[in-house]
Structure formats: structure tokens, C-alpha cells
Amino acid sequence: MNLLRPNAPATAFAAAMAALAIAATPAAFAQSAPKLKVGLMLPATGTFAALGTAIENGFKLYVSEQGGKLSGREIEFVKVDDESEPSKATDNINKLIKRDNVDVVIGSVHSGVAMAMAKVAKDTGTLLIVPNAGADAVTGAMCAPNIFRSSFSNWQPGYAMGEVMAKKGIKTAVSITWKYAAGDESVKGFKDGFEKGGGKVVKELSLPFPGVEFQALLTEIAATKPDAVYTFFAGGGAVKFVKDYAAAGLKKTIPLYGAGFLTDGTLEAQGADADGILTALHYGDSLTVPRDASFRLSYAKTYKLQPDVYAVQGYDAAQMLAVGLAAVKGDLSKKAEFAAAVEKTKIDSPRGPFMVSKAHNPVQDFYLRQVVGKENKVIGIASKALADPSRGCKA
Amino acid sequence: MGLATFLIQCLNSLQYGLLLFLVASGLTLIFGIMGVINLAHGSFYMIGAYMAFALSPIVASTFGGSFFTVLTVGLVLAVLLGYVLEWAFYSYLYEREHLQQVLMTYGLILVFEELRSLLVGDDVHGVKVPDLLAGLLPLGELMTYPVYRLFISAVCIALALGMLFVFTRTRLGMMIRAGSTGTAQREMVQSLGIDIKFLYRVVFAAGVAIAALAGMVAAPVSSVYPGMGSSVLIICFVVVVIGGIGSIRGALVAALLIGFVDTFGKVLMPQVAGVLVYVLMALILLWKPDGLFKAG
Amino acid sequence: MKLTLSSKAIFVLAAFGVLAAYPLFAGKFGIDLVNKIMVFAVFALSLELLVGGTGLVCFGQAAFFGIGAYATVLLSAQADAPSVGWLLPAATGAAALYALGVGALSLRTKGVYFIMVTLAFAQMAYYVVHDTPLGGGTDGIYLTAKPVLGAFIDLNKPLVLYAFTLATLAAVFVFLAVLSRSRFGRALAGIRVNEQRMRATGFSTYPYKLAAFTVSGGIAGIAGFLFAVKDGFVNPELMSWHFSGSVLIMIILGGIGHLRGALVGAFAFALLQELFQSEALFGSFAKHWQLGLGLAIIASVALLPRGLVGLPAQWKERLVGRASRRAETAEVNP
Numbered sequence A: 001m002n003l004l005r006p007n008a009p010a011t012a013f014a015a016a017m018a019a020l021a022i023a024a025t026p027a028a029f030a031q032s033a034p035k036l037k038v039g040l041m042l043p044a045t046g047t048f049a050a051l052g053t054a055i056e057n058g059f060k061l062y063v064s065e066q067g068g069k070l071s072g073r074e075i076e077f078v079k080v081d082d083e084s085e086p087s088k089a090t091d092n093i094n095k096l097i098k099r100d101n102v103d104v105v106i107g108s109v110h111s112g113v114a115m116a117m118a119k120v121a122k123d124t125g126t127l128l129i130v131p132n133a134g135a136d137a138v139t140g141a142m143c144a145p146n147i148f149r150s151s152f153s154n155w156q157p158g159y160a161m162g163e164v165m166a167k168k169g170i171k172t173a174v175s176i177t178w179k180y181a182a183g184d185e186s187v188k189g190f191k192d193g194f195e196k197g198g199g200k201v202v203k204e205l206s207l208p209f210p211g212v213e214f215q216a217l218l219t220e221i222a223a224t225k226p227d228a229v230y231t232f233f234a235g236g237g238a239v240k241f242v243k244d245y246a247a248a249g250l251k252k253t254i255p256l257y258g259a260g261f262l263t264d265g266t267l268e269a270q271g272a273d274a275d276g277i278l279t280a281l282h283y284g285d286s287l288t289v290p291r292d293a294s295f296r297l298s299y300a301k302t303y304k305l306q307p308d309v310y311a312v313q314g315y316d317a318a319q320m321l322a323v324g325l326a327a328v329k330g331d332l333s334k335k336a337e338f339a340a341a342v343e344k345t346k347i348d349s350p351r352g353p354f355m356v357s358k359a360h361n362p363v364q365d366f367y368l369r370q371v372v373g374k375e376n377k378v379i380g381i382a383s384k385a386l387a388d389p390s391r392g393c394k395a
Numbered sequence B: 001m002g003l004a005t006f007l008i009q010c011l012n013s014l015q016y017g018l019l020l021f022l023v024a025s026g027l028t029l030i031f032g033i034m035g036v037i038n039l040a041h042g043s044f045y046m047i048g049a050y051m052a053f054a055l056s057p058i059v060a061s062t063f064g065g066s067f068f069t070v071l072t073v074g075l076v077l078a079v080l081l082g083y084v085l086e087w088a089f090y091s092y093l094y095e096r097e098h099l100q101q102v103l104m105t106y107g108l109i110l111v112f113e114e115l116r117s118l119l120v121g122d123d124v125h126g127v128k129v130p131d132l133l134a135g136l137l138p139l140g141e142l143m144t145y146p147v148y149r150l151f152i153s154a155v156c157i158a159l160a161l162g163m164l165f166v167f168t169r170t171r172l173g174m175m176i177r178a179g180s181t182g183t184a185q186r187e188m189v190q191s192l193g194i195d196i197k198f199l200y201r202v203v204f205a206a207g208v209a210i211a212a213l214a215g216m217v218a219a220p221v222s223s224v225y226p227g228m229g230s231s232v233l234i235i236c237f238v239v240v241v242i243g244g245i246g247s248i249r250g251a252l253v254a255a256l257l258i259g260f261v262d263t264f265g266k267v268l269m270p271q272v273a274g275v276l277v278y279v280l281m282a283l284i285l286l287w288k289p290d291g292l293f294k295a296g
Numbered sequence C: 001m002k003l004t005l006s007s008k009a010i011f012v013l014a015a016f017g018v019l020a021a022y023p024l025f026a027g028k029f030g031i032d033l034v035n036k037i038m039v040f041a042v043f044a045l046s047l048e049l050l051v052g053g054t055g056l057v058c059f060g061q062a063a064f065f066g067i068g069a070y071a072t073v074l075l076s077a078q079a080d081a082p083s084v085g086w087l088l089p090a091a092t093g094a095a096a097l098y099a100l101g102v103g104a105l106s107l108r109t110k111g112v113y114f115i116m117v118t119l120a121f122a123q124m125a126y127y128v129v130h131d132t133p134l135g136g137g138t139d140g141i142y143l144t145a146k147p148v149l150g151a152f153i154d155l156n157k158p159l160v161l162y163a164f165t166l167a168t169l170a171a172v173f174v175f176l177a178v179l180s181r182s183r184f185g186r187a188l189a190g191i192r193v194n195e196q197r198m199r200a201t202g203f204s205t206y207p208y209k210l211a212a213f214t215v216s217g218g219i220a221g222i223a224g225f226l227f228a229v230k231d232g233f234v235n236p237e238l239m240s241w242h243f244s245g246s247v248l249i250m251i252i253l254g255g256i257g258h259l260r261g262a263l264v265g266a267f268a269f270a271l272l273q274e275l276f277q278s279e280a281l282f283g284s285f286a287k288h289w290q291l292g293l294g295l296a297i298i299a300s301v302a303l304l305p306r307g308l309v310g311l312p313a314q315w316k317e318r319l320v321g322r323a324s325r326r327a328e329t330a331e332v333n334p
Helices: A008-024 A049-065 A086-099 A111-124 A155-167 A181-196 A215-224 A235-247 A267-274 A290-303 A309-327 A335-344 B003-034 B041-062 B067-088 B098-120 B147-169 B171-178 B183-191 B196-222 B228-243 B248-268 B273-287 C007-024 C028-054 C061-076 C084-106 C111-131 C158-181 C183-200 C205-231 C241-254 C259-277 C279-303 C308-320 C322-327
Strands: A036-042 A073-081 A104-106 A127-130 A147-149 A172-178 A200-207 A228-232 A256-259 A278-281 A362-372 A375-386 B136-139 B143-146
Touching (some): A036 A049, A036 A086, A049 A290, A049 A309, A073 A086, A086 A104, A086 C028, A111 A127, A155 A181, A155 A228, A155 A362, A155 A375, A172 A215, A181 A200, A215 A235, A215 B248, A278 A375, A290 A309, A309 A335, B003 B136, B003 B228, B098 C279, B136 B147, B143 B147, B147 B171, B147 B248, B171 B196, B183 B196, B228 B273, B228 C111, C007 C028, C007 C259, C028 C158, C028 C259, C084 C111, C084 C205, C158 C259, C259 C308
Antiparallel strands (some): A362 A375
């Protein structure tokens, strides 16, 4: 090729590329209507897809109960599928905040995704309400005045279950979970509660998220012969684990306990394999909380489904947003007043009233539930007004 | 580790290794005979698993059939798919460089994943174990071993023996072995009157069908989920490379080796279990840069 | 012969000019996006040295990128606002060190085995950060304080980071351009064209290949550093084989054998992704964007054998016919 001949097509090509680049990336536009843009970053695909849908349903139910407006501002939703992928999380939330200019971000389910989101929210000062992901860091090391959580911290249900198991006289336990933040922290909480009550965790088993090849580990459990097994799984993985546990014949010989996600939203698929399993969670079926009755009725009527803990968390995330918005009269730039309002208000939740801690994590009762038929029947209280230690939060 | 546990873990290793062998054998055949690096091979496994899930209601209502009917229907569909794919796409890859093959089949993976997403959605599904095989074999005092997993191993062994028979005792097998990579060899075989195009199509369809069958058979124990093709693909490449490209015997030995290393690794050293397989591959390649066995 | 700037040089200078001027009329998201693409361009350049310059198809380049990124985060955890002055060389060095090790072992194999071995070593690195406590597991780790260079270059500010990335990209480009014209670069080209012949003339090819591999790994580490600083968050997927595959696609899309091909390819690939994900164009079908991308990849490999950079030549051939094609030589073009 003659190096010295000027090449019009090439230069034109460069210009075209540049133009395409500019066209594909919209410049920031001016703040327009008083609509409140809510960015929903939830999984629509993958093992947690059902959880994402339930959260969205719960959130939208509250908004529609208020007539589609909060503090006089109409709510506009922008959705992003986070696929429960931490590697894409930063890009996804950047799209919501910088490209779509949302006023508040609601998300996510997966703890790893939420951690990436918390970092961006902390750096940009955007309001973030986490309706599920229990990563301790979100209200721990990464805590911030503009980050709230309407669900739980991974430590909480594990601790509650550990306490209960120790009180029952169980001496040795094996834990099994996915090897990621949520699994590790849940087991840590369990260990804290269990060993405080005199128990000993003899083995901690794990497999990569979201793997479901449990066979080798189930064999390991059988060989170790503990008094009980504590587990944390959720969504599709929870379904498979409970079934595999029963299929390996362990259900009859080594009782299975877990954080409530093991049996929440999964009983239909698990069938008889889940009967009798005891779990600890901040919600359950057959609660006697008055707000719960009206919530369940309303949810069932709207979505033709029974609600689960995820729907409640989505519902409460909307409540927290409403409380804060009312206090600042719709002006989200008043961050300090927003935070102060949420911190001192008791949220009237279907799970029972709760308040958030200084680090913005719910301080709530954890119920002991047992699977009876297709329900997680509440048979007692595992831990009253349990607060997460919020390690590392400098709020 | 007690003797009973050790034996059970051996059974687990065997089952995993045999399943890997099934998928990897198709890959090594396609590579060894047609010289095509097919990154989309994991997708055939995934397609098989999704077929097991999606076909059961359809088969149940049309034929009133069971799991085995689903397997047969799925197998037929997979052969057809393989045939069409080879004719429409893969036959153009034979003359291209490896890099181009890698990238074009990588693009194909994306296409398959999205087609699956469009047709069946992105949810995680379970496939029910057929009642006939849903029993539990008591092993030791605390554990039972699912009969179905023994069935999986049995299917793999049966197929392996079948392949061995076809290769060493039939005319087709002879033609396949003759038509291995290399344009010169290809032309020689053609000049002997053997239709190489047809041969390649058959081999490819067989490779696809075997991988799909592996997916169908594995579906009840591994669940059906979107990323399953990727996870099996990389391990299969390791199997093929360790075993020696084009060698079925090598694929079997390598697959079993990996089955054991991976299973026992997960139990004894969970933190390094993932790395072990690759360390094994690196070590073997440093000792034998062309894999353990020669093609054939 | 009149001394004019070659068309290629004009193209490259124009491209850098556009990139430099871009922040003047782009929004926050645009700056963020183009910054990310420039990081990928550095990454693509590192692979171009191996594939286009030396003929070594490496399917594990993401490992060096990831190591650079993880080294940045892990090493800076000790200091508040660490200095780029030592952090960047440290990250680059870590990646280059791993590349040296991998290269020393992999270069004993050839062809498809080489491709697979490089993949295997990348997977090893992946599993180390994925499964062991070293890397913070599957959720990754944070960079708590962004690095600074001197008193006034605070990489916490997006515009400063953008300028820094652009400068780094330009520096890497110039470095590789100079390298390809040097004796070392010509040796690599010789190895790519016919290694057997090189060895027959008494040339020892292994040290050259190893050197190229190490340098390439180091540059990928630089890209990893830039990525870690930009996002403040690293996770194992940075070392996944999908990412190694993506960067291979970038350079083949752009055009192998040309440095500007790596630039063009990185932009084209990222923009293609944005294009197919655009809900404005595809509505709800946008969530199946990988379908379009997959088809685009297949089409570009099949129809654009010389990549986008070779498009002008392809058009010219179609217009002028076979005569001009015979006149062209298969020389190496930076």
C-alpha cells in the first residue's frame, strides 16, 4: 500500500466513528419535570430472578396504594437487569445514575452487586435503598448517610438461627453455603450465635456461586456426622439443595436448619422434601401483625400470588422512600433531613414495626418458622429486636 | 476419610468423569478429524439439557411418553441440528485459521445463548428424575446413593463402548480414522472414492448428538441454567488437550483423571480445587506437549 | 518523493484529537464510557503486539489485565491516596512477572496447544482470586483511595483521570510503534511470517518470543491499573476467558497487524455493544443484545478478513479490481 497517498475513506471513517461515539452517548440533559425517577436495579435473569420480581411487585404495590405519587411527585421507573453479576454492577448502576439520571436507586438482590452499587452511591452521593442484599459492608464499612436498607444484614438471620440451635442442645454443626459475601457472612453470624450458646462448628463447607453440584459435599456431611447442618442458599439453589439433601437420605438422620431464604418462595418447587425444616427469618406466613393481613390480601389480589419476604422488603423500601420524601417535601437534595427522618420513624411493616439503626439497617424481630405444607409457619421468636453490629461503620 | 466415604467419592468422581468424557469425545472428534476448534461445543450440552426440560411436557401430551421417549426425541433432534449446522456453518470453517475458528464459534455461543433465552427464557429449571430410576441405594449407615447417578455412569459407559465398536469394527469407523486432519490426507481419502463431505457431516452430527445426550442425561442432577454451557466447555477443552487432540482413548483417560482430581480436590482442598485441574494440565503439557495420546 | 504524513498517521492523529476534545461536549456518562473504552484500547494494543506482531495467539490475556487491576487494589490498601509513581510500575511489574512465568512455560508448545495452555494459565489466575481469600472471592474488592500523582494530578476527578488515560494510551501507542520499527520488532515480524526460516538462519527465536510475551503482559497490566483506578472495584471476572475472547475479537474486528486496528477495534466493539443494548433502537428486544453481537462477530470474521482498518483497501480492491491487489505486498504495517 502506498504510504504517502492521502486516504479520504480512512479519515472519513475516523470522523464517522467519532460521530457515532458522540451520538451513542447522550450528554447530560437538564433536570426536567417534577417526576421522581426511580432506578430499579434487580435481577430479571438467573437464579435470583424470582426474588427480583417479588421485590419489584412489593415496591410498586406500595406506590400504587399511594395513587402512583409520593409527596406529590409522580413516580417514573427505569429498570436494569443486573443478572446478579458483580462484574457488571458498576457499569449498570453508572448507567442508571449518569445516563438515565435517576433520583434514587433501588437494588439489589445479590450481595456482591450491592457492594459495587454502594461504592458508586457513596462516591456520587445518590440515594440508594437496598431491598434485599444483606452484604454486611453496605451498612458496615461502606455505610453512608445516603444508603439505606429495608431488608436485613447477612449476619442477622444466621445469628438468630445459631442462638436457637444452641438453645435446643445441639452441640456440633456443619455449615454449607455458596462461597460469596452473603454465604460467608451468614455462616459467620451463625457461628457467632451458635458458639456463644456453647455449640461448635466442626466444618464449614462451600461451593462457588451459583453452583448446584452438591453431591460431593453431601457425602462429606454424611461422613462428618454432625448433630445438625446449618445452611444458607436462596432462589434456585435453595430448591435444589433441599431436594438433594432429602435424596441423599440425610433429611431423616441429620436435621437441616437454615436462614429463612432456604424455604422462602421455594416451597412450591421443594414439595415434601422441605417438610419440617426450621428456619429463622424476619418474616413468615401466618403472622398476627395487622398490617400483614391487609398487605397479603392486597398483594394476592394484585399479583395472584402469595407474597414472600422479598415482596415485603420491596414494599418497605417504598415506605422508607415515602417517609424521607415527606420530610423533605419532595426535595431529595436535602440529604441530611432525609436521613434524619428515616432514622427516627417507625416503619409500619407487614413483618411487624421496625426502626433502622444509625447505620440504616433494620433492627427487627427474627421469627422461628417451620415448614408445614406450603407455608413457613411462625412458631416462635428466634431473636427479639436484633441489631446488626455494623462493624466498620463510621456513621 | 472412612472407606465408605472414599468409595462414594470414587463413585462421584467416576460419574463426573464419564459425563465429561461424553461431551469431550465429541469435541476431540470434531477437532481431530475436521481440524475445527469449536468453542460452541458447550452450547450443545446446554441445548441438550434445555431440550430435556422443554420437551417433557410436549412429549407427555403427544406420545404420553416418559423420560426415555424424551431422550430419543431429543437425540433425533440433536442429530438433525448437527447435520444442518455443519452444512450451513461449520463446513466453511475447515479451511480457516484457528484464530478465526475460535472467534466465529465464540460468536456462535452468543447466538445460541440468546436463542435459548428467546425460546425458553432465562430461568433456572429442574428436571424430574424418572420414577423408574428415582430409587436410592443405601451405602453405609448414614448415606444413600441416588440410583440415577449410577444410570448416568452406565449410559456413558455404554456410549463409550459403542463408539469403540464403531471405530474399530465398522467401515464407517475406518473411514473416519482415515479422514483425519490434513488436506493431503483428506484428498487422498477422497480419491479413494469416499465422500468426505458426507463423512464430516456424519461425524459432526454425532459429536453434537453425543454432547446433547450428555446434557439431557445430566439435567436432573445438575439443573438447567443459562451458564451451563460455558462451565462445561472449558473443562472439556482441558480434557481434550490433556488427552491429546483427536484421541478418544485420551479423552477417556483425561476425563476420568479430571473427575477424580476435581471431586477429591473439592472435598480435601476446597480453596485450591478450582486451580488444581489447570495445574494438572500445565504439568502434563510440559511433560508431553502434544497431550497423552496420539490421535485415533 | 514529497514528504507528507501518511494516511495512517493522519488517521491516528485525528483520532487522538477527537478523543482529546470529546470531554468538551460530552456528559458524565459519555466521559465515563469513552474512558472505559480507552482502557480497553490499551488492553487491545497489548494483545496486538502478541498476535499481530509476533503471531502468538494468546487466549489468556485477561489474566495479565486482572493481575494489574488486583495488584493496584491490593497494594494500595495500605496507603491512603497512594502515589501513581510507584503504584503503576508495581502493577505493571506484577503482570509482567506473571507473563514471564507463563511465557517461559507455554512457549514450549505450539499452535492450538499454545492457545489452550495460555487459557489454562489464565484460568489458574482466575481461580486463585475467585476461590482463595487472597482476592476477596467472587464479589471482588474495593479500591478505597484513588491514587495521586504529585500534588495536582488527583485521579479522583473524572476529567483528570480521562486525560491521564488518554496520555497513557498515546504513550503506549507510540512505544509500540517505535518498537515495531526497531530491530526487535522486525525480529518479531520475521518470527510471525516464518519462524522455521528465522531459526534456520541461526536466530534464536525463544528469547524474542518470551520478551514480547512479557512486554505484552506488562502493558495489559497497565490497562488493568487504569481500570481499577477508574471503577474502584475489581472482581474475578476481569480474568475470565470471556474477557480474553472479547479482546481477541477487538483486535480481529479492528484488523490484525495494525496498531490502529487495536484502537479501532476497541471502540468498534464497545460501541457495537452499546448499540445492541440500546433500548431506543431495539425496544424490549435490547435485552437480547448478545444475539446481535454474536452475529456481528461472525460476520466481521467472515467478511472482514483484514478488519475494519482493512475496509478502505477492500473497497478499493472491489473498485479497481485484481490488478491493484497483485501489486500490494503482505508487509507488516504498524
